[in-house]
Amino acid sequence: MAEMFNILLTVVVPIFLMTALGYVLQKRVKLDLRTLAKLNINVFVPGFIFAKFYKSDLAVHLLFYIVIFFLIYIIILYIVALLTSKLQKLDKGKETTLMNSVLFFNSGNYGAPLNDIVFKSDPVAMSAQVIILTLQNVFTFTYGIFAIQSVQVGKLKALLNYFKMPIIYALVIAIILNYNHIAIPGFLWTTVSYLSDAMIAVALILLGAQIANIKLRFKWSSSYIYIVIRLVVGPAIAFVIIKCMGLDGIIAQTLFIASAMPTSVNSSVIAQEYDNYPELAAELVFLSTLFSSITVVVVIHFSHILF
Template structure:
């Protein structure tokens, strides 16, 4: 089952990532406009439609929240412990903490979930909640690690309020809860945008990885890879059994824990000049190696749950 799973789920994703890398090396596209387009248009459309169409279960929502809080606490504690054992400096410590705690739930995670749970919308909806939670974590805890608390709470809150996926999530929930019908004239373009999300997200991820230059291999990278791709799923499985999750909820959360380091860690590190090359290399290595670990986790989730 492992090989067919890899060929049906992971290989198509790697193919699009590779195509994005090839096109970027060949044509050197300016990536900021494409990243903005993905963030403010394609991803919000996918989030809104999924929330609009799924049947919500408040027990599932409460279980997800408990899981996400425990899983985040566990990965944060693990990264802090590793930082102390390795005696890293502040910049390296920020890279290690963010690399283990922050996952690529958007460009990588959402396409994987849409392929794995193509016949079960609940699995994709759970991934969307993970995505939103990860974005909140990125612009609070992630920024704190990089800026050492120089960014005020007001600035962080302002950044979060501006995120289009937050607006899409709230609108989708509102339309779902109050059973507000959307006319076909709006549903059709939203469907087109949502359908284009996967391809654009993966092409853009490949293009961003193509711009990374490897100069020196740092020991932090090894521990970041182990923490994100090995310890992350192991902690997830422990928490899932601890709080008694099962079925699609357990499958989706377990798979979500295996995704590579968020590309936003590299973007923010470059913006604030905190070990930008180290952050970028961690994103590259975890993304490449996750093709194996994510396949294994998907395989295990089908057996365990």
């Protein structure tokens, strides 16, 4: 119990304090979230991904294992969420929003800072987190958009524009430079380091500000079972996959903790953009983030015991 309280105090509380700061700022001064989000996704996140992966010592076979883990994890989650929705006999629109709340987890604004604190900036742990973050972003803006609206005029173009964003290229360049042992000039590394260091604070403040803009209507619903799937069933599935793949150590701990992240704000953003049960999507983001303060502590605690 003492260890779990220590995890809560040293890992989760700092994250929620920064998120709360973003919430208060948004309520008081109305941040320009569109500009802040673009700055984060186009500048700070690529700098962060590049810096962390360039400094990592992640073997190629581990990179392959992480990709395989992610694919299996998402497929099983999809099946669980789909079966749950079919049992509830939901309409297609609501089913999609609820499934997105399970499949899209916050591996960036929440997961990356958490990883940085838990593993004390360990480059291997952060590299694994970066891979999950990149895969999750690609998945969100491909399946996530087309699951709500099939191909329409303009939507495919918007999707293709995603691949013009620098996140993927920052990762690819970092991999090339890392595995070929190509040195980066000091002045350039200093610039990248500044961008990387800014990412965590900006990401958490942005998360809080995004939550502040969510319109909430709390009313008990069977839909909340999807929060349990995201926060409890998700880590249980990840544990089985990790054990079956024979992974252990920091990589196993990283993947296990990453699987416990709350619903991504992007699921609410997509639901709002396409007017597909946006209030429900917003509630699931807020409540899963709130309850994750408990479940994430438990998962971190067991990650030290199980792996």
